[in-house]
Amino acid sequence: MSTQYRQHRFASPPGSTDILLIRHGESAPADPSRPFDLVDGHGDPPLHSVGVAQAKQVAVRLQDESIDAIYVSNLQRTRQTAEPLCRLLNLEAVEIADLREVNLGEYEGGVYREKVAQNDPILKLAIGEDRWEIIPGAETTKGFERRLTNSIKTIAQRHPDQLVAAFVHGAVIGQIVSTATGARPMAFLGADNGSITHVVVTKRRVHVRRFNDTSHLMTNYLSRYSE
Numbered sequence: 006m007s008t009q010y011r012q013h014r015f016a017s018p019p020g021s022t023d024i025l026l027i028r029h030g031e032s033a034p035a036d037p038s039r040p041f042d043l044v045d046g047h048g049d050p051p052l053h054s055v056g057v058a059q060a061k062q063v064a065v066r067l068q069d070e071s072i073d074a075i076y077v078s079n080l081q082r083t084r085q086t087a088e089p090l091c092r093l094l095n096l097e098a099v100e101i102a103d104l105r106e107v108n109l110g111e112y113e114g115g116v117y118r119e120k121v122a123q124n125d126p127i128l129k130l131a132i133g134e135d136r137w138e139i140i141p142g143a144e145t146t147k148g149f150e151r152r153l154t155n156s157i158k159t160i161a162q163r164h165p166d167q168l169v170a171a172f173v174h175g176a177v178i179g180q181i182v183s184t185a186t187g188a189r190p191m192a193f194l195g196a197d198n199g200s201i202t203h204v205v206v207t208k209r210r211v212h213v214r215r216f217n218d219t220s221h222l223m224t225n226y227l228s229r230y231s232e
Contacts, residue, residue, distance in 0.1 A: 015214070017205050022161040023168045025072075026178045026202040027063055029082040030056025035115030044080060047105055048114045052085045059199035059222060064089035066201070066221035072096070073167040076160060078104040083172040086199070090170065098172070101159065103152040106174035110142025135190040146180075146190050153180055161206040178202050185211035197222075 017023055032050040035041065041048035052060065067090055075091055077083040079102040087098045109117050112128070120128045131139035138145040160169055178200075179193040185204060186192075196202060196217045203215035 015212075018207050020165045021205050021207045022164045022166075024157065024160060024204050024206060025067070025070075025168070025170045026181065026204065027086065027170060027172045028175055028178055028196045028198055028200050028202075029080075029086040029172055030059035030063075031198040032056055032082045035118040037115070037119055040114035040116070043114060045102070045105070046108055046113060047080060048109075048117075049080050050082060050115070052082055056082070056086065056198060060086040061089050062221050062223065063199055063201070064093050067170060068093045070170075071168055072170050074099060074160075074164055074169045076101055076104065076169065076171040078102065078106070078173060078177075080105050080174070083174070087170070087172040101156050103156045104171065104173050104177060107137050107149045107176045107180075108144040109137070110140050110144070112140050112143065132191055132194070149176075150180055150184055150190065153177060154184060157181060157204075157206055157211065181211070182213055182216060185213050 029052070031053045033053050035050075041050045043049060063086065072090075072094055075087055075094070075096050075098045077087050077098045077100055079100055083104070084098055084100075091098055112120055117128075127140060131137055131143075136146050137143045137149060160171065175196050176194060178196040180190060181204065182188070182193040182202060183190050193216065197219050199219065199222050201215065201218040201221075202213075203218075205212040205214060
């Protein structure tokens, strides 16, 4: 009988770290008359009731995974999204401030959402050219990429051969995946609230295994919280 070779199946390399990047649940709506409070210059809204429901669904989805650690940014919407999973797994969330969202300068505090609705030309140009710094006072795309690369490296160094959940932000996920794949900086902008993206971090590279998984978010369940 001739030798047969089955297709190769991916396995995380020895010493690597599996990181589940979870976007926070939907946050409170922006009201131009009441700007969001700022934390280190970043808008810091709490979760909307829909976001609270999404957080519960994330926890149910991940409760049977062998998660060794949970990380959050210094913005409350990530910690609030992580709380249901922390309770189920009896883990305490560890904060890495540099996992926070990109700083939008003059468009912080909820202004960004208003500019999106207005089809703002400056915002269109920034996204079209993949340069956040076109927004007045905003963080540079390169600086944003650099702090996220360092943050992911820090997590990987702390957790070789382990699985970690990191509750982060939409642009954070997009930048990490873009850096890993060599895509344009904003090519993966727009991961859904409560979605799961899976990366495997080795000493030499970041492997993207899954992007924007929302199969655990049930529309009927969430609709009960949409009032």
